[in-house]
Amino acid sequence: MAARLSLGDVSLHFGGVMVLEDVTFDVEPGVILGLVGPNGAGKTSLFNCISGHYKPSGGSVTIDGIEVVGTAPSSLARHGLARTFQHPALQLDATVLQNVLLGGHTRLPGGPVSWSLRLPHTRRAEREIRAEALGLLRREQLEWAAGRPAEELSHGLHKGIELCRALLAKPALLLLDEPAAGLSHGEVEQLIDTIRRVRAEEDITIVVVEHHMGLISALTDRVVVLDHGRKLMEGTAAQAQSDPRVIEAYLGKDAVDDAA
Numbered sequence: 001m002a003a004r005l006s007l008g009d010v011s012l013h014f015g016g017v018m019v020l021e022d023v024t025f026d027v028e029p030g031v032i033l034g035l036v037g038p039n040g041a042g043k044t045s046l047f048n049c050i051s052g053h054y055k056p057s058g059g060s061v062t063i064d065g066i067e068v069v070g071t072a073p074s075s076l077a078r079h080g081l082a083r084t085f086q087h088p089a090l091q092l093d094a095t096v097l098q099n100v101l102l103g104g105h106t107r108l109p110g111g112p113v114s115w116s117l118r119l120p121h122t123r124r125a126e127r128e129i130r131a132e133a134l135g136l137l138r139r140e141q142l143e144w145a146a147g148r149p150a151e152e153l154s155h156g157l158h159k160g161i162e163l164c165r166a167l168l169a170k171p172a173l174l175l176l177d178e179p180a181a182g183l184s185h186g187e188v189e190q191l192i193d194t195i196r197r198v199r200a201e202e203d204i205t206i207v208v209v210e211h212h213m214g215l216i217s218a219l220t221d222r223v224v225v226l227d228h229g230r231k232l233m234e235g236t237a238a239q240a241q242s243d244p245r246v247i248e249a250y251l252g253k254d255a256v257d258d259a260a
């Protein structure tokens with residue numbers, strides 16, 4: 001099956017500092033892939049290379065076979081890519097619903113001229129997208145907050161709002177950057193349920209960066225482990241957790257020797 005996302009020898013340098021070196025892997029349609037590795041391994045930088053926030057120093061990134069290196073994040077959204085951030089990027093003075101609706105912008109028919117004219121088909125699409133946004137908030141048990149300014153809500157709820165915004169775009173490829181960070185146990189369980197349901201209902205491919213190994217084991221088909229900007233291994237979450245190279249990267253060589 002052709003890859004939805006394909007990375008070929010992606011490298012990234014900042015000045016003389018190597019952040020990513022020749023990272024290569026494919027993600028087939030419908031797969032949930034975990035991107036894991038110790039702090040500073042380069043996971044978020046790799047996400048930024050995929051989503052157009054960074055331009056790799058070398059290598060290729062293709063989505064459905066189309067080279068996207070050098071494409072602006074806003075254009076990638078129109079190609080079916082959505083992402084969340086380690087620290088939710090919300091408009092804090094806007095309401096929760098207004099934040100979520102930003103994700104539906106790419107689905108409005110026409111362009112700025114027809115939007116400003118508010119033609120009937122634009123208004124109809126806006127109504128449908130608004131109803132979907134409220135439905136997503138309801139599913140996350142956040143409908144009560146729709147009219148509240150985002151700044152009144154907690155970090156955990158900001159994560160939920162950002163996920164709703166990404167899902168409203170109906171992405172073909174969704175990048176989740178540490179969606180469980182800072183969430184309570186119950187919130188992580190709810191997040192796992194949401195991602196499972198989305199995968200069952202939508203034609204979606206997901207790449208998730210996460211330190212929460214419970215979430216990675218529960219959700220992913222495969223993981224790629226990064227260490228010092230390089231791909232260390234690729235396999236199932238269980239294979240990664242028992243791989244001596246991965247244990248050494250996380251815990252140091254002594255841990256591997258102790259386990260032997």
Ligand SMILES: Nc1ncnc2c1ncn2[C@@H]1O[C@H](COP(=O)(O)OP(=O)(O)OP(=O)(O)O)[C@@H](O)[C@H]1O
Nearest residue numbers: 014017019037038039040041042043044045046086
């Ligand atoms: N804009 C930048 N300029 C310089 N160095 C950067 C920049 N962005 C990232 N780095 C460096 O790249 C390396 C990888 O960082 P990155 O945030 O991608 O790692 P990570 O695996 O996501 O880490 P964590 O799990 O802690 O979030 C780090 O050493 C970081 O300091």
